[in-house]
Structure formats: C-alpha cells, structure tokens
Amino acid sequence: MAIKHLLTPMYLDQWRDGYDSIDLPDLTINRVPLAAGPDVQHRVLPPYQYLAQFVADTVEDGDVPITWNGDCCMAIPMLAGLQQAGIAPALIWIDAHGDFNTWQTSASGFLGGMPLAMMVGRGEQTIVKGVGQSLLAEQDVILTDARDLDPEEGEQVAASGMTHLHRLTQLINEHPLPDKPIWVHFDVDVMRVEDCAATNYPTPGGPTIPEIERVFSRIRNSNHLCGVSVSMWDVELPGANRCGERIMDLVAVLTGGW
Numbered sequence: 001m002a003i004k005h006l007l008t009p010m011y012l013d014q015w016r017d018g019y020d021s022i023d024l025p026d027l028t029i030n031r032v033p034l035a036a037g038p039d040v041q042h043r044v045l046p047p048y049q050y051l052a053q054f055v056a057d058t059v060e061d062g063d064v065p066i067t068w069n070g071d072c073c074m075a076i077p078m079l080a081g082l083q084q085a086g087i088a089p090a091l092i093w094i095d096a097h098g099d100f101n102t103w104q105t106s107a108s109g110f111l112g113g114m115p116l117a118m119m120v121g122r123g124e125q126t127i128v129k130g131v132g133q134s135l136l137a138e139q140d141v142i143l144t145d146a147r148d149l150d151p152e153e154g155e156q157v158a159a160s161g162m163t164h165l166h167r168l169t170q171l172i173n174e175h176p177l178p179d180k181p182i183w184v185h186f187d188v189d190v191m192r193v194e195d196c197a198a199t200n201y202p203t204p205g206g207p208t209i210p211e212i213e214r215v216f217s218r219i220r221n222s223n224h225l226c227g228v229s230v231s232m233w234d235v236e237l238p239g240a241n242r243c244g245e246r247i248m249d250l251v252a253v254l255t256g257g258w
Contacts, residue, residue: 001256004058004065006030008051011070011200013043022068022161022244025258028054041126048077052131054225055081064255066228071129072099073115073127075185077096078229079135082183087226090178091119092219094168095187095231096203098157105152115205116143117156125204129166138162144171145190148203168207171215181226182219184254187234188247195245198237209246216254228254 008030009019020029031049031255045224051067055078058065059078067078072095074127082089093099099116102123106113117123128135145168149157157164168190189199192206207215230251233243252258 001061002026003255004028004054004061004063005068005258006051006054006065007068007072009070010044010047010048012073013040016070016235019068019070020241021230022248024068024248026150030054039126039170041124042128042130044073045130048074048127048131052077052081052084052133056084059085059087059226063225064225066230066251066255068230068232072185072187073112073118074231075115075229076119076127077131078183078185078227079119079136080131082227083134084132084180087181087183088140089181089183089226090142090168091136091183091185092142092144092171092178093146093185094144094190095185096148096189096206097154097187097201098143098149099162099187100143100146100157101150101153102156105133105150106154107150112117113150113153118143120160120162122156123175131159142171142175142178144168147205148201168215169211172211172218174227177219177222180213180224182222182224183227183229184216184219184225184230186251186254188243190233191246196233196243197241198233198235198240198243200234209250212250213253220254220256224256225255
C-alpha cells in the first residue's frame with residue numbers, strides 16, 4: 001500500500017500560485033480547467049470531478065489518497081471518490097470552524113463555510129450532485145474543535161446527528177474511534193495561530209502540535225485510515241514556509257510517512 005497525493009492549488013474558483021513547489025513523492029497536480037458556469041459551484045465542477053476520480057482510482061489500486069486543497073469544499077469530491085470505490089467512511093472533521101452553514105444560516109453567504117452541511121444533505125447541493133456524492137449520514141461525522149461557529153450554525157450543529165467534540169484532545173483517550181474506514185479532513189486553521197499563522201481565517205486557541213500528533217498517531221494505529229483531505233495554508237501570507245513544513249510533518253504522522 002502506498003500514499004498518493006493530489007494537489008489542487010485553487011481557492012474556490014481562483015487558481016493560486018506558489019503551491020507547485022511542494023515536494024511530495026507520487027504527487028499529481030490538478031490543473032483541470034474551470035467550467036464557464038454561472039456561479040462558483042458550477043465553475044469548479046471539472047477539477048472537482050477529476051479529484052473524485054483520482055481518489056476512486058487510488059483506493060481501487062489499494063493505496064491511500066491524500067488531497068491537498070485550497071479550501072474545504074474539495075472535501076465533497078473526496079467523499080464522492082471514496083464512495084465510488086465502495087467505501088462508506090466515517091468522517092473526522094478537524095477544523096476551527098464548523099463549515100455547517102447554509103444559505104439560510106450564513107450571515108456572509110460564504111460558500112466555503114458550507115461544505116460539511118452540503119455533504120449531509122443540507123442547503124446548497126450543486127457540487128454534491130455534480131460529483132455524484134451520496135449523502136453522508138450525520139451519525140458518521142465527528143466534528144472536532146469548531147471553536148468558531150456562527151450563532152445559527154451552532155444551533156444547527158447542536159441539533160444535528162453529528163458528534164461535536166469541542167476539544168481535539170477528546171480523541172486521544174476519551175472518545176472511541178469509529179470501527180469502520182476513517183477519512184480525516186484536516187483544516188490547518190484548527191492549529192494555534194502561534195504554530196501556523198499563514199491561514200485565511202486564523203482563530204485564537206486550538207490544540208498544540210504535540211496534541212495533534214497524539215490524535216493522529218491514535219487514528220493511524222487504528223488501521224482504519226482510508227484517506228486524508230487537507231485544507232492548506234496560504235502561501236502568500238507571512239510564515240507560510242514554516243507553516244507548510246509543520247503541516248506536512250503532521251500529516252506524515254497521521255499516515256505513517258510516505
């Protein structure tokens with residue numbers, strides 16, 4: 001079994017320069033052109049469909065996919081690819097934010113704050129349908145940290161069927177891991193600002209690097225890891241290089257290296 005990486009250097013429907021220098025073995029870069037659609041969720045479908053196919057092909061080859069993404073919406077085609085390969089995963093969503101807004105609950109209307117809600121069938125569904133994703137049961141989601149929730153979003157999280165662990169460290173020894181294939185979504189803004197400042201939405205607080213390492217080691221040792229999606233740091237912000245090095249080291253802990 002090998003690790004295969006896919007880098008999609010795009011933030012919503014905007015390509016980003018600077019990530020192509022990332023040095024990872026067996027790395028593919030997704031540069032599939034955007035569609036000429038009426039809105040973001042239609043324009044991103046071609047590269048998202050490629051991402052889903054990459055994940056499916058990797059799993060069917062007996063390998064583990066890691067997708068490196070500019071935003072959390074790319075978790076949707078990641079799930080579609082796993083499902084296409086016959087995996088119905090449990091999702092551990094590690095993020096300083098809930099990404100559980102809909103058009104009705106979001107004060108900003110920011111699409112990047114909606115992907116977790118989309119995957120479980122709430123709100124906007126264009127991307128979900130466009131990549132062929134089947135709905136994810138809320139009971140199969142562990143949302144951890146999410147220390148920065150909009151008021152209505154927080155109400156929706158609390159009323160949902162998801163498990164919301166307010167501290168990542170609860171996954172060290174307090175909460176059982178799912179006894180099924182585990183997909184980890186890791187948004188790097190969950191980290192403390194002093195450890196990784198090069199994020200678009202820095203949020204005070206968060207787990208330390210040793211705490212993240214302990215959680216990742218536990219997940220790796222479960223032997224249930226089936227894939228990882230990473231919402232990356234911003235290469236244009238100060239401290240990006242150091243932040244990137246730390247994130248890649250952490251993901252290597254989760255996967256056992258590459």
